[in-house]
Amino acid sequence: MTAAVATLVLGFVIGYLGQRSRLCFVSGYRDLFLIRDASLLKGVIGAFLGALAGFILFGFMGGSIVGFPMFLKTPGLNSVSAWLIAVIGGLGVGFVGALAGGCPFRMHVLAAEGKRTYWFYLLGFYLGLIFYNLVTFRILERITSLD
Amino acid sequence: MSATEQGTEPVSSSKEASRGGKACAMAHIFGMRWNPSWRKVNVSPLEAGVVLGFSAALVQAYFKVIPPVAYGVCMVCHPRDLVNWLADHLLKIEWDYSLASNAWPLLTVVGVVLGAMVAARQHGESFVRPSRQRWFYFVNGFLMMNFGLILGSCPIRIVLLTAYGDLLGVVGCICIILGVVLGTMSLRWSARRSAARGGTA
Numbered sequence: 001m002t003a004a005v006a007t008l009v010l011g012f013v014i015g016y017l018g019q020r021s022r023l024c025f026v027s028g029y030r031d032l033f034l035i036r037d038a039s040l041l042k043g044v045i046g047a048f049l050g051a052l053a054g055f056i057l058f059g060f061m062g063g064s065i066v067g068f069p070m071f072l073k074t075p076g077l078n079s080v081s082a083w084l085i086a087v088i089g090g091l092g093v094g095f096v097g098a099l100a101g102g103c104p105f106r107m108h109v110l111a112a113e114g115k116r117t118y119w120f121y122l123l124g125f126y127l128g129l130i131f132y133n134l135v136t137f138r139i140l141e142r143i144t145s146l147d
Numbered sequence: 148m149s150a151t152e153q154g155t156e157p158v159s160s161s162k163e164a165s166r167g168g169k170a171c172a173m174a175h176i177f178g179m180r181w182n183p184s185w186r187k188v189n190v191s192p193l194e195a196g197v198v199l200g201f202s203a204a205l206v207q208a209y210f211k212v213i214p215p216v217a218y219g220v221c222m223v224c225h226p227r228d229l230v231n232w233l234a235d236h237l238l239k240i241e242w243d244y245s246l247a248s249n250a251w252p253l254l255t256v257v258g259v260v261l262g263a264m265v266a267a268r269q270h271g272e273s274f275v276r277p278s279r280q281r282w283f284y285f286v287n288g289f290l291m292m293n294f295g296l297i298l299g300s301c302p303i304r305i306v307l308l309t310a311y312g313d314l315l316g317v318v319g320c321i322c323i324i325l326g327v328v329l330g331t332m333s334l335r336w337s338a339r340r341s342a343a344r345g346g347t348a
Contacts, residue, residue: 004251006210011258019266021195025302029327046196051310054204063208070312089298094326100287103302104222112263116278124288
């Protein structure tokens with residue numbers, strides 16, 4: 001219940017700020033590469049610095065920041081197949097994000113503004129989730145079981 | 148509080164008078180510039196990013212948005228948790244969701260849509276606009292969800308993971324930047340190709 005209410009409030013705040021500032025985590029890299037404009041990339045850097053400051057501060061204050069400075073250790077990347085999956089996923093997210101012109105956060109904001117184009121994006125997004133649960137998830141299980 | 152306000156008010160009112168009677172008193176709240184005369188909020192991407200990152204750390208530290216670490220904001224995993232939790236509890240379909248949304252689902256995506264709708268309404272930027280290239284965007288959304296869940300995070304959570312010091316965050320961030328460069332190059336290539344075609348035809 002706590003987590004649900006907290007994420008609802010946090011979502012409202014970042015949705016509001018995202019609509020006002022055009023914050024996007026894919027367009028930042030794209031604008032830098034395409035038109036040498038770093039204004040949106042500052043949002044990405046700001047999120048990194050804000051998160052870092054928050055983790056350090058709340059870690060000192062005794063919040064549940066478990067094992068915070070991980071120093072490039074990870075529970076996820078422990079096999080060849082995990083590396084392969086991460087690299088394919090990362091390249092795919094970047095490529096598709098650049099084609100669509102934004103990250104999922106930006107697409108939700110644009111859809112909420114009433115742009116019907118992005119309603120179709122969200123339709124594909126949630127149908128893609130059902131496809132993932134039925135097909136992609138099973139394929140990933142097969143690949144990881146090969147190790 | 149009243150003493151400080153009394154101290155500052157004459158200054159702001161004299162400025163307002165010098166600007167032709169327009170109310171230009173600027174209130175700085177969390178870096179937002181709120182102008183009461185226009186009722187408009189202007190935020191720079193940097194300020195929005197800092198608030199996003201810091202509050203993502205806050206909800207992890209004190210509001211139980213954890214076992215997966217750095218899980219405060221994710222626009223791929225939180226919709227997955229919400230939909231799969233609903234499928235599990237309403238339709239009894241056993242689809243996976245994270246431990247953070249074990250008792251109640253995470254409602255980030257609902258909040259984002261509501262917040263953006265309120266902001267757009269408030270600033271007169273909310274109209275229904277006709278769609279273009281709807282199947283292209285449909286396929287993009289479909290692929291984004293699948294690649295995002297293969298990676299295990301969206302571009303926002305990758306930044307949070309990088310701040311956490313996780314190797315997956317660093318690798319994912321590099322791969323996303325490479326993917327964006329490849330995608331932009333392919334967009335450029337297709338634009339050049341269509342321009343060349345238009346030139347010859």
